Amino acid sequence: MSVAVRQWPRGLLVAVCTAVVVWLTIKAFQGGLTFLQVTFNGLTVAGLYFIAAAGFTLIFGLMRVVNMAHGSLYLFAGYIAFVAQTHWYAGGTSQFQLGASSTISVTGWIVPLLFATVVIGLFGLAIQQGLLRWNLGQDLRQALITIAVSVIIADQLVAHYGGVVQSIQAPTSWPGSITIGSFRYPFFRIVVVLGAAIAVGVLLYLLIRRTRFGMIIRAGVDDRPMLSALGVNVQLVFAGAFLLGAMLAGFAGVLGGTMISVGPGLDTQFLLDSLIVVIIGGMGSLPGAAIGAALLGLVQSYSDIYLHFGSTDLTPYGILAQFILVIAVLAFRPLGLFGRPA
Amino acid sequence: MTPLALIGWAVLAVVAIVLLLAPQIFTAYDLSQILTQALWLGIAAASLTFLYRYGGMVSLAQVAIYGIAGFAMGNVVHTINSEGGLNLGWTPWAGVAFGIAVAVIIAFLFGAIASRSYGIYFLMITLALSLLVFYFFGQVTTLSGFGGIRSVSRPGFIGDPITDPTPLYYICLGASVVVYALLRYVVRTPFGIALQGIRDDPPRMRSLGYNVPLHRTLAFTLGAFVASIAGILSVWFNTQISPGSIDISQTIAVLIIAVIGGLSRLEGAWIGAIFYTLLDYEARQHTPTLGLWLNPGRFATIIGLVFLVIVLLSPDGLIGIGHKLHMLGARRRLRPPTDASATAQSEQGLPETAGVSTASGSSSAGQGS
Secondary structure, eight states: OOHHHHHHHHHHHHHHHHHHHHHHHHHHHHOHHHHHHHHHHHHHHHHHHHHHHHHHHHHHHHHOOOOTTHHHHHHHHHHHHHHHHHHHTSOOSSTTOOOSOOOOOSHHHHHHHHHHHHHHHHHHHHHIIIIIGGGTTOHHHHHHHHHHHHHHHHHHHHHHHTTOOBOOOOOTTSOSEEEETTEEEEHIIIIIIHHHHHHHHHHHHHHHHHSHHHHHHHHHHHOHHHHHHTTOOHHHHHHHHHHHHHHHHHHHHHHHHHHTOBOTTHHHHHHHHHHHHHHHHOTTOHHHHHHHHHHHHHHHHHHHHSOEETTEEOGGGGHHHHHHHHHHHHHHOTTOTTOOOO | OOHHHHHHHHHHHHHHHHHHHHHHHSOHHIIIIIIIHHHHHHHHHHHHHHHHHHHOOOOSOHHHHHHHHHHHHHHHBOBTTOOSSOOOOBOHHHHHHHHHHHHHHHHHHHHHHHTTOOHHHHHHHHHHHHHHHHHHHHHOTTTTOTTOBOSBOOOGGGOOTTTOOHHHHHHHHHHHHHHHHHHHHHTTSHHHHHHHHHHHOHHHHHHTTOOHHHHHHHHHHHHHHHHHHHHHHHHHHHSOBOGGGGSHHHHHHHHHHHHHHOTTOTTHHHHHHHHHHHHHHHHHHHOOOBTTTBSTTOHHHHHHHHHHHHHHHOTTHHHHHHHHHHHHHHHHTTOOOOHHHHHHHHHOSOOOOTTGGGHHHHHHHHHTO
């Protein structure tokens, strides 16, 4: 094949990217505030995706376990926090009956958040110790096991919490939105979720780059048998990493339950989002998860709003943009943007 | 002929006779809800088993592909009360051809993208594509929307599957036999042999001059052709198709069927499907009630538990359990291990798909341009 023929997909990619950038620039000039709004929608959702996908990618990077139950852990955490908040702070008696008290203090949100995060972490640890530990290294079998677990959790969540969509209440003392100049944006999304995502990213980076635990994790990613031969208790490290990964899913679940909602089907949605993030970012890579989450969040948010061409409304086809994103990345980097061979 | 082989042929003959005479033996309900459903689910699962057994690919996109075939057909054929879809009024058989063609073309694209990834990466990519297809049909109301397409017309001779399930049963049976024969034939062709070589050692096959991604893509496309037949049959069976028929639980159901049947043999797909539909039927009637945890509505919990137990105990599924019992008996009789049992043992367990270690090679090939 001649060089010119081999290069044409790359040229196509550059052309598409340029067209998207030009299109968005035009939109940015046409309606500055709307554009800012849409951009922040994308970034805050990306923050949520990042927290969830960071747990997914951490578990995968170290243990080669694709945790198909990650979305289920996310949703389960949302329900735990919702029920805890309703019972302990809103004076509710049955699980869906909101009590007389409609004000939620800051503790009334933080305590359910921490409670759900810890419970989900321990639950994930139980899955790892009880079911996955015995199948070390058999990645396909472990994926099937977590699929079975996700089927059971999803069905039990429907059985216990029904099909009603709920949402966790943010503290009533927090402002609804913040205003900068003439730009108003929801406080919870921009301050809490985006702040939490940045904090999680920085803390994970420090944990992996600066601590002994992180050093062991990095060594384990590269050469597990050697790490074990050096006297490190690898099983303990795996348990710790799985606990942390599951806690991140739980943390994201409560944030998402407050920012969006808690309801059936969200487990699948977040499993898909986590999958796309790590597929395009590169599996096992933390910077990859951040870039992947930002790309996915922005693509979703722009394609929801800006696919109007004259009178033709293509927004229902917005999901094709996600297809194109996945396909474009995989066509050039089969292991994702930051992926590297195992 | 050894006595064992004789027993095998006798069992096969009995199964064949029972399947041929099934409309006379079973009630209309059993024929439709258990046998017919198991046959088309078996075809879908067989496409997955084929890809795994001979190509080393665990594809979770099979249900999405059969959904694409079903939706493509449902949109172009006449829908009786024009409920959903484009309702272009094509004849049913033109719809079948169109549905299969669309599914195969899209699957070729999916295959081209996924075929450079191996093992668990392949599984994740196909699952992501599958879920995207589900959300696509949910969102695009001109083609489907969450209500789906109802009362899709069928070829005349099928009639109404609810009042007379016999014609559809024979169609599903015939399609199953054809699919089985086709796949068994393909794996013996040079293409099929090369595919198995690629499953076992991609770098070696590449250095022998085989185009590894192309072979994997074509195998995926063949699997998609088989899956799209199942999609057409499922629309005729259900008389409708909606995103709910291709959601993640259906994706997992087909995976469960293939795993329960044992991923090592094609016929396992149909055995798994019979087991699945029977379990579904029985569970809805006989499940004890334990508060909210367990009751007749909790079929997903039950099938999830069964799946979990099978994956934990016997990665080879029901066939694997049968094989283990057989091996146990053979060992008691102190027979030296034959060639067949030796290969069967090496196939036990889900073999690690050879690819992960070679993914570096394929990526550098991908970036080489």
